Amino acid sequence: MSGAGKTCAVVIGASGGIGGAFEAALIEEGTFGTVHGFARSRSGTQHLDLFDEGTIAAAAAHVAKGPPPALVIVATGLLHTADRGPEKALGDLDPAWLAQVYAVNAIGPALVAKHFLPLLPKVGKPVFAALSARVGSIADNRLGGWYGYRASKAALNMLVRNLAIEERRRNARAIVVALHPGTVDTALSLPFQGNVQPGKLFDAERAALQLLDVIEGLNLPDSGKLFDFEGKEIPA
Structure with a gap:
């Protein structure tokens, strides 16, 4: 991300556990002149709802008014809600x-x-990263099990590959990747932490x-791939 001092960073899902940690770490590092944090629960120019494309477009338009984003992180994910958990068997599909x-x-x-990749600068090493999961690897x-979560993360991995291919034609400097953070102590993993190894x-x-x-540490040949928290490639 060379030249990052003249660019900004964007975190989507900044109200979540890991999204908030990304936002805080980027602000503390001070590498970027501006760090934009967006979330469904935030208001005004920081509001972004993944269910409403209009809010995504508005967030991108807001970022476009300033320095270009050399880093965009999508730190969102859904595994369960208060009244619904991941499917354990075929009969649970809804x-x-x-x-x-x-x-x-x-x-x-x-x-x-769709709305943020066109904003990436064509210099340096801009990165678009989306949080995926190892369980999305076919x-x-x-x-087995966890049908929706596994399949949707597998779909994300394919989308990242597609995006990387198309983005290479438009911006030869851009890197598009999926990242597996491991099991993080957040609300997403809370019901399943008892099964996590010490x-x-x-x-x-x-x-x-x-x-x-x-x-x-990413380089141009890494675009389109899925990496874990140690930088090791995970087969899609």
């Missing part, structure tokens, strides 16, 4: 729930890319810093 999970985990990030799926549950601040290190 079309409304599947649509909601896809809207947050795949369609929303794609719409963010090759790595050995347990030392494998990361606090949000550590997870954000790890992924920022991964982002810093």
Whole structure:
């Protein structure tokens, strides 16, 4: 992200655990002149709802008024709600729930890319990164279950690959990737933390810093791929 001092950074989902940690870390580092944080729960120019493309377009228009974004991070995800958890078996499939999970985990990030990728500068090493998950890897799926979450993250990984290919034609300097943060101590993972091996549950601040290190080490051939928090490529 060379030349980042004359650019800005954008965090989508900045009210969440890891999104907020990204925003705080980027502000503290001071690499970027401005750090824009957007979230559904925020108001005014910081409001962005993945279910409403108009708010995504408005957020992009707001960012476009200033220095271009050399880093855009989509730190959103849906695994469960207060009254609905991930499917354990085929009989649990529900079309409304599947649509909601896809809207947050795949369609929303794609719409963010639609409006924000054209803003990336054509100099330096601009990065568009979306949080995915190892369970979205088809090759790595050995347990099954979690139909909506797995499938929507797999869809996100394919969307990232598509976006990377198209973006290469428009902006040869841009890198588009999906990132797996590991199991982070947030509301998303809370009901399932009992199954996490010792030392494998990361606090949000550590997870954000790890992924920022991964982002810093990316190069053009990495575009379109999925990487974990150690910078290791995960098969899609």
